[in-house]
Amino acid sequence: DNESMVVAGGLIIxxxxxxxxxxxxxxxxxxxxxxFNPAGLKSDLGQALFGQHIVSDVVLKAVSSFMADSNPNxxxxxxxHGTAGTxxxxxxxxxxxxxxxxxxxxxxxxxxxxxxxxxxxxSVWLKQFIHTSVENFPRSTFIFDEMDxxxxxxxxxxxxxxxxxxxxxxxxxxKAIFIFLSNxxxxxxxxxALDFWREGRKREEIKMHSRDxxxxxxxxxxxxxxxxxxxxxxxxxxxxxxxxxxxxxxxRHVRQCVLAEMYYLNKTLDAHLADKxxxxxxxFPKIHRVFAEKGCKSVRQKLALYVDE
Ligand SMILES: Nc1ncnc2c1ncn2[C@@H]1O[C@H](COP(=O)(O)OP(=O)(O)OP(=O)(O)O)[C@@H](O)[C@H]1O
Numbered sequence: 001d002n003e004s005m006v007v008a009g010g011l012i013i014x015x016x017x018x019x020x021x022x023x024x025x026x027x028x029x030x031x032x033x034x035x036f037n038p039a040g041l042k043s044d045l046g047q048a049l050f051g052q053h054i055v056s057d058v059v060l061k062a063v064s065s066f067m068a069d070s071n072p073n074x075x076x077x078x079x080x081h082g083t084a085g086t087x088x089x090x091x092x093x094x095x096x097x098x099x100x101x102x103x104x105x106x107x108x109x110x111x112x113x114x115x116x117x118x119x120x121x122x123s124v125w126l127k128q129f130i131h132t133s134v135e136n137f138p139r140s141t142f143i144f145d146e147m148d149x150x151x152x153x154x155x156x157x158x159x160x161x162x163x164x165x166x167x168x169x170x171x172x173x174x175k176a177i178f179i180f181l182s183n184x185x186x187x188x189x190x191x192x193a194l195d196f197w198r199e200g201r202k203r204e205e206i207k208m209h210s211r212d213x214x215x216x217x218x219x220x221x222x223x224x225x226x227x228x229x230x231x232x233x234x235x236x237x238x239x240x241x242x243x244x245x246x247x248x249x250x251x252r253h254v255r256q257c258v259l260a261e262m263y264y265l266n267k268t269l270d271a272h273l274a275d276k277x278x279x280x281x282x283x284f285p286k287i288h289r290v291f292a293e294k295g296c297k298s299v300r301q302k303l304a305l306y307v308d309e
Pocket of ligand 1: 048049050051052082083084085086087088089090091181182183249257295296297298
């Protein structure tokens with residue numbers, strides 16, 4: 001009858017309202033952070049990152065001390081430098097995995113790749129985006145890929161967020177993390193690694209202060225035609241906490257990457273095949289074939305060719 005239809009209709013509406021509210025509640029709730037454990041980050045870097053002793057050391061110390069500080073005076077700002085495929089994106093993901101339950105897929109991890117958008121419109125959008133994200137969730141992470149291609153206006157917009165005691169419109173940025181990735185300095189780092197190799201010295205002997213590596217990287221940033229001046233204004237104001245050099249990878253590291261891919265793809269680990277795939281990659285200098293030109297990039301695609309054989 002009519003009365004029971006009205007009751008049923010009312011029930012349906014109430015249930016729908018409750019369901020929608022639940023969905024809204026869960027999608028707008030911040031995801032829980034992981035309890036940060038330095039030993040976990042150390043173990044991840046030790047197991048999943050090959051041939052980057054300086055990176056492992058500096059990232060572990062920088063992230064651990066930042067996370068241990070309940071009241072940091074500025075956000076953590078890391079600048080990763082090195083040639084292609086040496087692990088800059090990979091390490092950003094390892095950091096994210098140790099901070100957020102959903103790792104790099106967390107809604108609090110934001111990756112930007114500057115893609116020739118109109119710099120003015122992009123700057124306006126970016127400023128608002130970063131502000132709102134940190135207002136909603138102070139422990140947000142922002143990863144900027146291809147920083148060397150970024151326009152001065154865009155760098156200028158990020159600058160106030162990185163500063164000491166940064167409060168922008170009442171929002172504090174002290175708990176946020178900014179990671180800049182670029183190939184700038186890659187040549188300087190690769191040349192240094194090559195010199196060590198020529199002198200018969202171990203790669204592990206290369207230190208952050210070897211030939212003032214950090215200064216050499218910042219100098220090569222300043223020389224960058226497009227973003228040099230503005231990027232170096234970040235340096236002058238000491239807004240970047242650490243310049244982290246990623247060394248070019250050797251054959252043995254590329255082999256490890258192939259084995260890691262086999263593991264990831266649930267394939268039987270085959271050291272002989274890993275060697276074959278790794279040797280198939282381009283190396284430099286051409287005669288001695290010491291370092292992989294593309295690092296571990298496209299290892300997965302190369303492996304797929306062999307697996308299909
Ligand atoms: N040092 C490394 N240790 C372990 N795996 C690595 C390393 N370097 C690269 N890889 C693997 O190769 C893939 C490509 O590397 P990644 O994207 O991190 O390079 P990148 O340095 O960011 O390069 P680009 O400058 O071209 O963006 C990674 O997803 C990872 O699987």
